[in-house]
Amino acid sequence: MSTISVYPDAAIEQFLKSPAGLPPDGESYSFEASDNDARGGLAFLVFALVVATVSLTVRSYTKLKLMKQWNTEDTLLLLSLAMFVFYFAEAILSGQHGASRHMWAITLQDYYLGLEHVNLCSVAFCIFQALVKVAILLQFRRIFVPSHLSVRESVLHYIIYATIGTTVVFYTIMTFCTIWICNPREAFWNPYVKGVCMDWITLSKAVALFTVISDFALLFIPVFPVIRLQMANKKKIAVIAVFAVGFIDCIAAILRTYYTWRLVEETDYSWNTSIQGMCTALEMSFGILVATLPIVPRFYKHLREHGPIATARRLTGPQESQENQAGSKFANKPSVECKKDSRGAKSIIGLPGRCGPTPNNTRHTKSDSGLYTEISSPARATVANETCMKFDPYEKPEDDCYTTDLKWSRKTGR
Structure with missing residues (x-):
């Protein structure tokens, strides 16, 4: 059984209706707190999901329609978006059970029920990080390691695949540890089920620290290959600026790590969980965005040449000769x-x-x-x-x- 409501004893039910935590000095118990914080958290989650969905839609359209190709990293990014949607759903459910409220403003019953959804959010986050980071690294391999270059001659090749291996191994271990954090699993969120649990505090800190380190690794890996490109410095700066958007992802990871420490060291667990969740959503959203940015110039070129503005310009421009309009592929070009x-x-x-x-x-x-x-x-x-x-x-x-x-x-x- 997965809910606390199976215990009919009146004393236990009265206990579960009591506040989940003690208020600080100057605060009082109140279960009628404003929902403004919950609405703000929901709006932030929706924004993050929309950014990720739109950016990945642009990438998929460009790869399939314009570039006529589909690679392994594209499939991984679609799977990562699916995990983001799953995270979004579980975050909403945790919010319905008290996340984004203070511990003294929710009941113990809501607190325990919310823990189950928080655990599933952690599982989704670990799987997402593995998928999106491997996708970005494979894209780096495709962009910066020339096909004619011998594998033995490419140091970057080894760096990328070493990072992929480390990422996959770490997040796989963390995923299984998070799923079976307790035996039985229900013991993690149900205080009336006896079980043996791992140290979830250590697991949370390990995931947070590794995420920050790996995010900065992905930020700096493309810098040196871009510097070595034979192009104008202005273009190099523009390319580096595209990849530098990943710095926002690093900031989100740092904030998530900070609130992870607060989560395990302070008693206001439900409040800190909501802030940590928003940082997590921002990190997941910009992770997908970073993977999409290298494809954006191709999509922008398509819009510039075939978008509404280009169509309006052609319609209002001078009429071309009848000869050029008669089936020639040069119909839209000036006559000679x-x-x-x-x-x-x-x-x-x-x-x-x-x-x-x-x-x-x-x-x-x-x-x-x-x-x-x-x-x-x-x-x-x-x-x-x-x-x-x-x-x-x-x-x-x-x-x-x-x-x-x-x-x-x-x-x-x-």
Whole structure:
């Protein structure tokens, strides 16, 4: 049996209706406390869950729809969100039994019933941490360890997998210890069930400390690979700033550790549990957010090119020629016009492009501005009634637009 209400003795029932703790000096017993604190805690939990859900939805859409790929870390993140939802539900149930209220404002019966849900919250937290940290580390491995580099030559490879192994082993042990913290389990929250229990204070402190250490490890692992990237310092700072969002996760872990110490050293257990729970929810939310941020630029680019603003800009912009709208993949790009000079050679007016069919003595070059242009020889043969087709000036033209012996040059000035 899992509830205290099975004990019908009138004296015991009267005892269970008594306050769970003694009030400090100047305070009095009151079971009619305001629910403002409970509502505030609920609003915070909802906010944390919404942030995690929205960020993971953006990541999943980007990976499946835009990038056309799905990796192991994506599955782990979905499982971690499921554990966050489970944590959210158990936190709500614990709040209904007195969490977010002081011990002298709840009954012993509510206190004991709430302990069961607090225990399940701890189980969900351990599983979540293992899933989300492994997902982030696998993502680091995919981003920062080149595929062509030998495993033996990559120190970062060993660091990442050593961290993964340590994380999995620790949280697996803590999960099982939290589930079977007492034998039988009911002895943890039911004072009328005799059993043998582990030292839950030591377990709570161990989980809190390891979480802080591992969060800071995940914060610093990508710093050195980013510094070594061959890019402008401004871009390096931007990339580091993206991963630095994880510092908020570290702050939440520190706060959770602080309230864990207060939880085990002070008597106002129900009040400290609620604050610890909010710090835990913040840490879980930003853990998922950190895993999502490397994918956000790709999603932002998609919105910029295909979102409502881009659609409105295309609708209000100048109408394109009927030729460009007739099934060409270049329909939305400016048209290109060709002309012949006095010697019979062709040149391009407007943006760089090409006219076809192309004689065999045509070559292209990339200018200082990064645009590909077509260079025509004075000896080119003329072709009557030619039609023009533009290619993207920032990309190499497709092979089927040119003759087989066409020479391509990316050297500026040639």
